[in-house]
Ligand SMILES: [Cu+2]
């Protein structure tokens with residue numbers, strides 16, 4: 034990324050400091066940190082993906098074929114932790130870092146040094162977490178939900194897990210405070226809140242969610258720690274505590290966490306679809322209000338993860354109604370995206386393809402979510418592959434697809450080169466077909482009675498598991514193509530113009546491609 | 561005339577076929593089969609309510625999903641730049657936005673009403689005629705019939721257990737009901753409102769038989785309630801649904817529903833066995849022969865210990881220490897007993913205190929003498945030794 038100084042008023046400013054380590058280790062530049070976050074996210078995507086491959090390989094056929102059940106449990110647990118806290122959240126934070134300042138006309142993030150620290154905590158946290166794979170007794174194996182009493186049986190990996198969660202939590206809280214501070218204080222003159230791009234709005238709301246719930250998770254795992262080592266009994270009935278209380282606290286964090294993983298995706302898709310439909314986003318203000326209502330509702334629906342624990346009837350009904358309500362603002366978003374495409378003038382470059390797939394496949398995940406909201410039937414769905422299918426439609430064809438769309442969309446702005454469109458389309462079609470082969474049959478498995486988190490299953494589930502595994506392997510391989518396309522684009526390619534896309538609107542597209550190291554040191558005027 | 565005859569023949573043969581099928585269903589539910597894609601209608605009013613709620617919602621969301629797909633595909637087909645489409649400039653419409661906020665809300669309201677009724681029904685355990693207490697253990701179930709005084713453990717069956725090893729002697733596909741069969745099924749009568757009291761001994765498990773229509777978590781220190789009234793005799797299979805450690809996949813549930821008369825007969829048989837059978841009598845502390853102890857111990861070992869400590873007692877890594885030649889096994893007798901009775905905290909070795917004195921004496925003796933452990937002079941443990949250590 035060679036910075037080309039272009040303007041005269043930029044002449045007295047410098048590019049990145051010389052020296053690889055000096056630049057990347059000490060950087061406080063929002064673009065450098067954005068790149069670091071995204072590269073880290075990509076690396077974790079492959080580590081978490083490798084674990085998913087182990088899972089799908091073991092489930093290829095009935096019988097215990099490759100790994101011990103205990104190791105299988107380590108894989109399901111670590112796959113979730115790595116993908117959520119290592120891949121998706123850092124990738125979104127990286128996008129926020131790179132894009133929010135250039136979308137609101139700010140020179141950098143509000144707290145650049147905090148920004149550096151927040152990022153470098155991530156590798157530290159993950160070294161701790163991944164190191165557990167090499168401990169006697171192995172990595173955490175009690176599920177990413179860490180339910181006691183099971184999690185207390187972990188042995189040596191337990192304190193590593195707790196400390197890693199703390200570090201990752203501190204990192205994302207600091208990152209979020211930075212984002213809130215930047216958006217509220219550093220907008221260019223004339224950039225009122227209701228003129229901000231949807232991606233900025235989505236992140237503003239997401240950041241508030243993170244600041245609100247990460248400390249709750251920290252509290253929950255700290256109570257686990259004291260239960261284990263300091264003789265407290267928060268979650269042990271034998272000492273007057275309650276194991277279910279952990280689940281309440283965990284899901285008070287966990288459900289908003291689900292929206293932390295999807296709201297930025299809404300923002301991305303709301304930027305891409307209007308660009309390639311060459312038509313303004315339909316219902317901007319209803320998009321903002323819908324996002325805010327989803328965020329509000331996310332705090333009062335946690336009990337839908339716990340319909341089977343034996344809550345009072347009134348509690349179950351409350352959580353059922355509240356959860357069903359989430360469908361209303363979510364539906365508004367989907368209809369708005371559809372209306373944006375309606376009577377547009379569409380072209381189908383790779384980012385648009387991923388965004389359209391996002392709208393359709395996220396809808397599948399959303400609709401199965403409506404089914405799961407119904408408490409009396411959830412007693413059947415709960416903890417089966419139906420749930421696994423549901424949240425992978427939301428998180429893979431939802432969150433991950435939106436990140437891929439974003440990478441293709443802004444890559445020319447970051448590198449100054451166009452990516453290889455033909456390969457991009459190959460990547461899209463391979464991913465979209467295989468991901469459905471991977472996850473769609475899991476709906477059937479769950480309904481037909483297959484519980485989740487099992488390394489071996491009754492022979493009746495063999496066929497769909499084999500199909501699902503084949504889809505998984507193809508999806509995994511297709512992502513190597515993604516890396517190849519990115520590397521190729523960074524190294525060279527057709528020169529990108531400043532606008533890049535014909536229909537692109539917004540401040541970042543007024544900058545040259547690649548964007549200089551420092552931008553908007555004089556705030557732009559926003560009409 | 562002729563047509564009448566044909567009709568009658570058709571009706572008769574259909575009825576015969578239907579009887580054939582329903583007879584088959586009574587023995588073994590035909591819901592569990594390869595390529596199965598849907599929930600069972602099941603055999604309780606609760607499972608049928610769940611099923612109809614499921615199908616209702618399924619069709620509603622399918623219609624909505626198809627509409628969304630159709631709308632997007634229509635746009636993609638119609639409004640493409642390559643076809644010369646010119647973009648419109650409108651970007652909102654209050655009417656449309658109100659409509660697509662209000663309509664989904666009303667649809668949800670329509671679903672919420674029957675869902676609420678179903679939920680109220682599910683929670684109503686009043687008027688029960690018998691009670692079964694279910695306790696989850698790592699990794700088996702314990703069933704207690706509170707009024708009948710019957711009590712037993714239910715574990716993965718022997719064939720499944722052999723086939724689930726790595727490099728097994730028999731293949732999973734050759735085992736009937738692989739991973740869905742147990743040594744002692746839960747036997748219950750049909751047309752009887754059964755109340756289930758559910759709890760656990762170690763970690764959280766979840767008791768789930770899809771054809772009964774629900775799962776309920778079993779939580780250590782707490783007792784949950786649920787109910788079922790099974791309409792048809794038959795065998796219904798399920799599994800633990802909450803991750804509970806290494807062998808979570810290997811603690812199935814089998815419910816055998818019998819007619820009232822058959823059930824009565826079964827109860828009588830069980831009560832007789834409890835009084836007559838020595839193998840599971842916790843009060844019998846009389847000494848046993850070495851051969852009996854070894855035979856019983858091998859059985860218990862294969863069922864309970866082998867998965868982790870392996871067939872030859874060689875263990876697996878640091879997590880599951882070897883028992884052959886182990887200091888702990890061959891060391892102090894009391895310490896050795898306490899490992900089995902209390903478990904080892906901070907490891908996956910849990911307490912096996914739920915086994916009978918005889919079973920524990922057997923397995924203690926067996927491990928202390930198998931795989932060359934008797935080189936140092938074998939050692940016998942009697943039921944009374946176990947009782948002392950409790
Ligand atoms: Cu949730």
Ligand SMILES: [Cu+2]
Nearest residue numbers: 800802804808
């Ligand atoms: Cu389990």
